[in-house]
Amino acid sequence: MTMDARMSLSGAAEVCDALSIDIVTDGSGRHIAVPSDEVVAAQMVEAIGSPERPSGARLAPLGTGSSFGWCRPDHDEETLCISTCGMVPEGASGIVEYVPGDGVITAFGGASIAELRNAVRVGGHRLTPAIAGTATLGGVLAAGRSGIDRCAFGPARHHVLGMRVLDGGGRITRSGGRLVKNVTGFDLFRLHVGARGSLGIILEVSMRLMPAPETELIVHSTAFATAAEAVATALEIRADRSVAPKILCVHGTKIVAGLIGRERQVSAARRALEVHVGVSFEESGERAMDELMVEADLGNTIRLSTRPSQCRELAEALESAGIDPSAFRVEPDAALIDVRTDAVREHEAAFMDSVAPKLVQSASTLTLQGSAPRSVSDLARSLSRVAAPQRTWTNRIYTSFDPHGLLRIRGQHQFSA
């Protein structure tokens, strides 16, 4: 550790010590402050940022760390993480309020999304996003992640009803509420979804729940000759109202379709699906969904964000760049393509030759969800369309919400003047 880093962290450590906040170091070498509740956390943030007591430390909210690499690529020795899991009472599920009749759940940001999903299943509900792993609710939302249910429900940000956050000035604020329909005040909470913890620490979230369906059937097709052909067929399925899949993706050269709803409707939809594809196998029930969530997790990926009409062409370009279809996953309805970063690295030159021009032509965007080759990072930056007025708004909001620069992510172009 450098001397500067040691001094920065020691200043922050002094603050934590005065507030009886433990600091631990995890297996990845991250220094993590574990405040017991939000009041103490707010005092900590305020003190660390205080002009009378400059510590130089930077802060990063941390759940279980499943998206930390994506959220905080600038993490270094001067960064002190603040654990949100520590603010969930020990042994508790993290649920603040769950009234099944209202179709809403409110939970701590540090609550495990898997535990929350299990808890609402008992009440006959589903929680979005449907992702596997150990993530926290706040972490998933801060990272802007989506799950296999995106085709059915849209992005998770559309189902956030309200939030309480601790901002970089030590201020705890609330926006939205605990209601499925509410237009009281600005939807400030939307800014925090996908902000990667740079505007504040998500303390508590209220989410809309979806009713659990009568039947869930996951159908896996037989293989197509290429991923591009599979994508073309998936788009036809998407357009077929008699199928109306709630999950639709192409992984490898196979289509996976989720038919969800009333039993007779699902049977009819399955018959309609067979007009388009041969069926390799199918599974029903919650376990099928759980397995699909696990399969959907490709690890460290880059994400291409485009339009449905462009998906086929991009899949073709990926294949012609030599990237094996097993290394990418296409969701034609959401128009998202996740490509394993190691596969892109292996075929970097071909990726830049074949895929990059298509991305530019189609006005698609590219998001890095971890580290990536330099050429790809540069490409992501060039494709990003953040206009000058938005940069101005962004700088102003950071001045208000993070006046001492504690939470900002270094090296993000949209934060520069």
Next chain:
Amino acid sequence: MSHSPSLSTAALKELVSIVGDRGVLAESTARTAYESDGFMLERESPAVVVLPRSTDEAARAIKVLRREGLIVVPRGAGTGLTGGARPTNGCAVLGTARMREVLEINEVDRYARVQAGVVNVHLTGACKGHGLFYAPDPSSQTACTIGGNVGNNSGGPHCFKYGSTTRHVLDVTIVDSSGEVSVVGDKNADPAGLDWLGPIVGSEGMLGLITEVTVRLVPAPEETETILVMFESLDACCEAVAAMIARRLEPSAIEILDRLTIEAVEASVLRAGYPANAEAVMLVEVEGGAHEVEATSADIVVVAMEYGAFDTRRTTDPAERKRLWAGRKGAFGAMGRIAPDLYVADVVAPRSKMREIIKVATVACNERGLKLSNVFHAGDGNLHPNISYDRREPDEVRRVLEAGRIIMEACVAAGGSLTGEHGVGLEKQGEMCLVFGNEDLAAMHDLRRAFDPDAFWNPGKMIPIHGCPEVQVKPLPIVSP
């Protein structure tokens, strides 16, 4: 005839050169129609009304207005019900009524790009031939504009299934106070940077002028069925809704109308065919595949009868469905038979507390000698307790506003909020402190200042300017897990 006192002749000429003769309303009689929106208790005269035809004209006009030192109040069709589009004295109203073009419909990617002044129902009409429709359907949809819908995050009966406007906006073109134009959001799934689109939707004209919107379109369902369910009590009707939701039935809309509303509708030109002997009717819509619709409709009828419905009527006939819905969507207008004015309260409560709020509203109105009718989006907990009155009677106005406040306070105390779809505007600005504390409101001021540090856009709305008195906010309950 007098023209704008605050604007020089040269500036007026310049505006005319930008937007054309018909785009500048300077005569006092012409400006009268713009003195309020649907919230008729608040009126102010604007200095001028400017009606551009395009983003470019709007941007150039804004530069002139800025230079002349006027503040600007954006306006769609003026159908808002909370004073959000009420001018500030001496301001410029910038209206989108002449920006009515549907610019693009993309069937494969399922979006439409429209100018902000496109009327809501006209957009769905334009999409019909593509097998798509635009889902948010406020009751004023035959008049309200897409830009106005974005400004208010409008809802409507079918947002129970499809969600409010915010779930259907992909991007907006917004003009800021310096006349600079930018596109916020993306037709692609996950735009880069902060989600600025989120707070822009529902910002009530306070962050900039929206001139174009790209909206998500939804595939038209294979089958649609409308069910009219008739009850002898409003209580039983509400209980039936709770039971339907508890059994995970998923209609696309659940609306309730009470007896007074039914009588007004049936006495009007709407004559939807609602039964005269019902204390309440529930209007339910079910959409989807044919089997889905059949199974769900049948289950809904079963639940309704279990909870005391005395009759049900099911129809898939488009003309019959249209008639039934016309009654619901025209209900507020039909109340004009009872009194010249209607205070359309818009509050939202947890679904489990709806009956409690209706009781509070009933008592509050009875105690004040006021006539109350109820129409509500039962699936969302979004209530419209409507009070008929005459705004020429000051004491009646006072009693109406008092009752409105009692209803809002009851909703907030029950875990609800001030508004489900009409917005805060002027009407509920004073009540924001029931829901938010000083720090919460300060953060909203921060957001507003990030866009508009000089308070050029629609100032003095939504967020109280002065701090909240102490001990105003009831903390939300934490239930032991």
